[in-house]
Amino acid sequence: MQTIARFAVRRRWWVVGAWVLFIVAMQALLAGLGGATYKDDFKLPHTETETVARLLTSAGLDAQNGASGTMVLHALGGSAVTDHQQQVLPALTALCGNGKGLASVSSPYGLITCTNGKGALSADPAAAGRAASLVSQDKSIGIVDLNWAASQPSISDMTDTIVQLKSLRSSSLQVEFTGAAFNGLKIDDNSGPTVNPEMIGFLAALVILALVFRTVGATVLPLASAIAAMGSGLALIGLLSHAMSVATFANSLALLMILGVGVDYALFIVTRHRRNLLRGMPVEESIVNAINTSGRAVLFAGTTVCIALLGLWALQVSFLYGVSLGTAIGVALTMLASLTLLPALLAALGLKVLPRKQRRAVRAGEFDMSEHHGFWYRWARYIQRFRIPAGIVAAGVLVLLAIPFFSMQLGSSDQGSDPKATTTRKGYDLIAQGFGKGYNSNLTLVINGPGATDQAFLSQVGSTLKTVPNVAPASVQPVPTGKNIALIAFKTTTSPQDVKTTQVVKTLRSTVLPPLYRGTANHVYVYGQTAIFVDFTKVLSAKMPLFFIAVIGLSFLLLLVAFRSLVVPLTAAVMNLLAAGASFGIVVAVFQWGWLAEPLGIGGGGPIFPFIPVMFFAILFGLSMDYQVFLVSRMHEEWLHSQDNKRAITVGQGETGGIITAAAIIMIAVFGGFIIDDNRIVKLLGIGLASAVFLDAFVVRTVLVPSIMHVIGKANWFYPSWLDKVTPRVSIEAADDATVASDEPGSEPNREYAPV
Structure with a gap:
């Protein structure tokens, strides 16, 4: 890390020029290809949906697809x-x-x-x-x-x-x-100017950074780093859409992630650099130290996010491939910009990264070696004193918010869940008004086999279908189409997203249809929007547990190796699960139950898209690692200095609490701004991730984690000697940063550590 940082500092304008050239080249290449070609491509191998699609294609009935x-x-x-x-x-x-x-x-x-x-x-x-x-x-x-x-x-x-x-x-x-x-197209007539979600997040980040840093240079740098990642990352995702299917919401999700984590990563590094300058380090050494410490945490956290996103490929659902790869590319470029472009810009800025008063003090040789016992230090002392009741209250809040999660309904929300002012909702309501809610539920029985066009068999299937509860009998229409294939179109009496419609599909497949074709050469399939999402839900639900275990296991192993502790990664895994459950609960309450849906511009309640839990979980676990690593790495650093658990936790929380909450507020503003996006999926991810970051920063990291670590005591840092011998050494804290010699210019003096 030191080599990278020194190169970026000493060849700063080469680095800046390389980034500008890279962005321009990627944008020009994308423009030369006519721009991005995003599309939603649902392919569900080994499902009834995929079987029917192949049958219709082979029969020359592509129009049905x-x-x-x-x-x-x-x-x-x-x-x-x-x-x-x-x-x-x-x-x-x-x-x-x-x-x-x-x-x-x-x-x-x-x-x-x-x-x-x-x-x-x-x-x-x-x-x-x-x-x-x-x-x-x-x-x-x-x-x-x-x-x-x-x-x-x-x-x-x-x-x-x-x-x-x-x-x-x-x-x-x-x-x-x-x-x-x-669905999801921007086809409504909008009166007045429109505001982009990313612009709201950008402006919010600008205001918060200005309040935190109180100088123009330090305020602009994190945004410059994020803009560089956006300019190159979005172009690469656009190029990716020419090589593989990339979902229509991938661009918005990548924007959301790049802006959110980009500002966060830069904030951590700039804060460390400013602290180093105030303690007397020369500019170059300060930047190198910041990259070698906070930069390591950024590399660690960003890599975890990318691995978690790419882990979605293990689900073998092609719809998620382009989304996960594109977002991982965006996060990787954000991380790269934070570790190369940011130090180059910091070097160009020099002491101007500090407010004028602090610049004058540094130039005069007045360095700040003291520990600042401000609000977050007092809060850390409060948590130490009341660790058990504080932990119980925090855990209770998370458990209460997680209750709706257990009633989550996976499926596709129809346009009856769109905001009332949209044309899709108006059209949906007009159809329901004139033809009934069930008219929007277009389902089809696809009959394949030598007896598919036999009128007696078609009549038998149609008559049986009319007797199924919640099927509209008058809508059943047999359509002979070819030698070995026939269709029977029908509608339900309930809307496409209604759980009763889903139950109709499941009942037909499991109970009603098999007796009709069993023992014959024919087969009857159920096809249509609801049937497709029944298959989608089934495919993902079968693989979700393994995916969750893999992501949790990965984070456990990474933290175990980084902090040489068994308890710290175990605590992190449990806390992340609690935070995920609570944020899932908020998503269900808002998007499925419809709480505050209209005021938030969401429309009505409906099922949660089947891929949302895995996508959300991957992103959330990666983001949680940011704050966990930043918090615990400072605690671990203090533990190595003092071997005092209480002091390590209190000082670690006191020094990182302000920066963690500031970073969280920025990310909440960025994610929350996406509520104005037209796409329901993007709205869901925006609100869900904003609430998850809020709970993670203000409940988990500032209350629950330190409370539990105080209760556990020195066992937090227990690591068996036999395990220490077999695990690789990958430290987040730089080895030469753990101890600072007292005779070095600008270094911290040797300290006596009193109990906190």
Whole structure:
């Protein structure tokens, strides 16, 4: 670490220039490729969903796998939706020629098929019957189904189609857009200026850093480091999207992580550097020492975050590959900027990293060797004195907040959970108003085998399906499509996200359908949005325990090796689990139960996306390591000096409490700012991680961990001699920093350690 730091200091402008060149090159390369191509690619190997997708493709029914969105027409002023045919039908027909990949358009005015860039109205009598079913009983609401040929059309194709159709809006016709294809797209008309979530976090970080450092130079440096990581990291993630599928929310998640951890990492290093300067170290030696101490903690914590994120690959769900790799790239570049660009900028800034009064004192040779017994030192003494009641209260708070976690429902929230002002929610509510909530639940039985088109068999399956609770009998429509495959479309009486709809899928698969095809060459599958997420939940739920054990085990081993202790990593693992459970509880209360959902701009309650727990857990465990390492490394450093457990814990907490809480407030502001993002997943991660960081910094690290360590006593630092011999030595504290010679200029004098 010292070699890297000295190179960055002595070749500062080379380092700065290299970073600028790297950012420009990555951005130029991405621009040359036409920008990023994000897309959500759900592939679930060894599931019923994947089997059906292959069957439909091999049967030439790719259109059944194609993306679909819904335009909802609401005739106003007492008119019927069919009165607007002359206005709407030409616009729908013109869609086939816009080059956006549409395969067909089903509307109240007929079925339009797109062939060779031209739209033609079908003359099939069955299509006319279908058109009539797309009009509500009171004739005021109509549904237009837009079907793309591709399962993952580009975002620009879908948004351009919406822009083309928005022109149909008038004082007599309300037009809204809903359905799976339009989920998460920014398609609402916004009046007034919009504020980016990252800008809120950036401004909040700027204000907090200014209050902490009280000088422009020190305030700007952490943000400069984060901006460098953002400029290069987001470009690399964009390039990654050309090589593999990267989910649409990956860019927002990477921004959230880079800005949050980037400011945190730089804050730790700059704080250590400023303390060194005030104690008389020359600028270069101070920077090298800061990188060699706090920089090690940054490297340790950042590496843990990256490993935890890349551990998501072990789940073997391709949807998470691009997200985890992209975010890990962003965190890795943030770490690299903190260890190379930041020391170069610190060297260029010199003593200007300190406020003027402190600069004058340092130049005059007035160094500060004292221990400052401020608020956090007094708080540490308070926790030492009342360690048992304080620990009980902190643990009680975490357990209470974790209660909702045990009722977590995994699945896909439908657009009935979107904010009321969005077009997707308006369209969803109009469909529920005109056709019932269950109309939004599009499910299909896919029959495969030699008897798939046998009318007697189809009739038997259809009749049985109508008797299943919560299935709408009138919606059951057999559709013979080929020699060995047939479809039966149906809807439920409940919404797609309702637990009863999920139960319909499970009941059909486990109880109702098997007796119908058992002993025959046929097979009946259940397909559709709810069925896909049932499979998604099943795949991830089966692997979650192993993933959690792996992440916890990894953090335990890393802390064990770093601090040469059995108790410290065990305590950290238990505390992190408690904090994770509490933050999961907050997520369930807000996003599933709907508490404060509307005021927070979330909409309504709904299931938690199946991949959220593993993604959230990986990020949370990595972030928790930041504060655990920073806190305990200072305690460990003091333990090596004094061999006094009480003093080590009190001094460690007293010296790091302020910087940990300041870093946490910045990260909370960054994460919390993402509540204004349009994507529900990003909102969930923002609120969830903000609450997790708050609990981690203000409950776990400032109350629970020191309380428990005081109770345990010297056993905190117990490490069997036989284990010490077989484990590698990887110290977070630099070896030459543990003891400082009293005769070195600017060094701390030898101290007598009195009990604290």
